[in-house]
Amino acid sequence: MSQNILVLPGDGIGPEIVAEAVKVLNALQADYGLDIELTEGAIGGAGYDAAGHPYPDTTKELARKADAILLGAVGGYEYDKLPRELRPERGLLAIRSDLDLFSNLRPAILTEELADASSLKPEIVAGLDIMIVRELTGGIYFGKPRGIRTLDNGEREGYNTLVYRESEVERIARSAFEIAMKRDKRVCSVDKANVLEVSELWREVVESVADDYPQVELSHMYVDNAAMQLVKEPKQFDVIVTKNMFGDILSDAAAMLTGSIGMLPSASLNAKGVGMYEPIHGSAPDIAGQGIANPLATIMSVSMMLRYSLDQAELAAKVDAAVKSVLQQGLRTADIFVEGFEQVGTATMGDAVVAALKG
Ligand code: IPM
Numbered sequence: 212m213s214q215n216i217l218v219l220p221g222d223g224i225g226p227e228i229v230a231e232a233v234k235v236l237n238a239l240q241a242d243y244g245l246d247i248e249l250t251e252g253a254i255g256g257a258g259y260d261a262a263g264h265p266y267p268d269t270t271k272e273l274a275r276k277a278d279a280i281l282l283g284a285v286g287g288y289e290y291d292k293l294p295r296e297l298r299p300e301r302g303l304l305a306i307r308s309d310l311d312l313f314s315n316l317r318p319a320i321l322t323e324e325l326a327d328a329s330s331l332k333p334e335i336v337a338g339l340d341i342m343i344v345r346e347l348t349g350g351i352y353f354g355k356p357r358g359i360r361t362l363d364n365g366e367r368e369g370y371n372t373l374v375y376r377e378s379e380v381e382r383i384a385r386s387a388f389e390i391a392m393k394r395d396k397r398v399c400s401v402d403k404a405n406v407l408e409v410s411e412l413w414r415e416v417v418e419s420v421a422d423d424y425p426q427v428e429l430s431h432m433y434v435d436n437a438a439m440q441l442v443k444e445p446k447q448f449d450v451i452v453t454k455n456m457f458g459d460i461l462s463d464a465a466a467m468l469t470g471s472i473g474m475l476p477s478a479s480l481n482a483k484g485v486g487m488y489e490p491i492h493g494s495a496p497d498i499a500g501q502g503i504a505n506p507l508a509t510i511m512s513v514s515m516m517l518r519y520s521l522d523q524a525e526l527a528a529k530v531d532a533a534v535k536s537v538l539q540q541g542l543r544t545a546d547i548f549v550e551g552f553e554q555v556g557t558a559t560m561g562d563a564v565v566a567a568l569k570g
């Protein structure tokens with residue numbers, strides 16, 4: 212039976228980069244018998260334009276039926292003045308929450324071809340292979356109460372709530388340990404237990420989950436130190452597990468270790484293995500429509516989809532190899548360009564990956 216892929220291009224550069232990833236999916240269908248059916252939906256600003264909501268009901272219905280979702284990015288200046296609940300980002304948070312996609316995997320891998328594109332010295336980053344496991348449906352992103360209120364003296368006050376239940380910590384910790392078992396068997400849990408009660412409980416729960424994984428070495432690190440260690444000695448990490456907001460911040464830092472934020476894919480999974488796949492970068496409205504965005508993070512998100520939702524590890528490896536091959540050929544989008552290489556646009560990069568796949 213063919214599997215149902217929902218494609219959500221979103222805003223800004225989203226449609227451009229997703230178009231390249233769809234080329235890859237089509238090639239896998241045509242040449243390798245991948246049995247999938249693609250449906251398209253609107254999310255973010257595009258959802259608001261089409262149906263007055265960043266996560267329209269029609270998209271929700273499609274998402275709930277999908278075996279996997281490919282998402283571009285959301286957000287744009289033109290939506291910044293909308294009421295908060297109608298802004299594009301809310302659509303992204305809503306779909307993550309609606310499908311219970313609590314486990315967000317953000318691998319930061321530096322392919323040797325890009326060692327020169329990183330702003331760090333090659334010897335610091337060469338061979339880098341980190342997996343950040345970010346909790347995605349809880350914490351301060353979703354905690355209540357939240358809002359902006361006016362105090363008695365007329366001053367306004369903004370407030371959010373950082374809250375984690377034991378069960379939420381337990382399932383994300385388990386996710387991290389399971390992944391570590393397939394890697395170098397080291398988990399670093401990043402928290403702020405020296406200040407936050409939430410982190411104190413987080414640490415306790417992570418330690419109790421660790422008892423079920425005696426082969427995995429668990430360490431703890433405060434988030435400020437983790438930010439420093441990531442740029443100082445990033446190769447010390449194998450799997451990092453952390454809260455929603457810390458993961459958001461640390462994964463952007465980790466992305467830059469790999470040369471560009473345009474190179475990092477992600478998978479967001481629920482307990483049933485349904486997943487949403489998206490590049491970790493945003494909609495980059497400043498370069499939207501120019502055909503210069505890097506589609507590789509989205510294409511590598513397809514590879515993660517093949518691996519984690521479609522049970523096609525061999526095809527995933529083919530996509531990874533095709534990406535490696537275009538980098539070896541010397542093709543570079545603007546974000547990873549350095550002198551001596553060939554600068555290409557979004558579509559040329561996508562076509563080159565497809566050509567390498569057909570190889
Ligand atoms: C990410 C993004 C989102 C987040 C935004 C767009 C809501 O930064 O996926 O990292 O903060 O989770």
Ligand code: MG
Nearest residue numbers: 459460463491
């Ligand atoms: Mg982010």
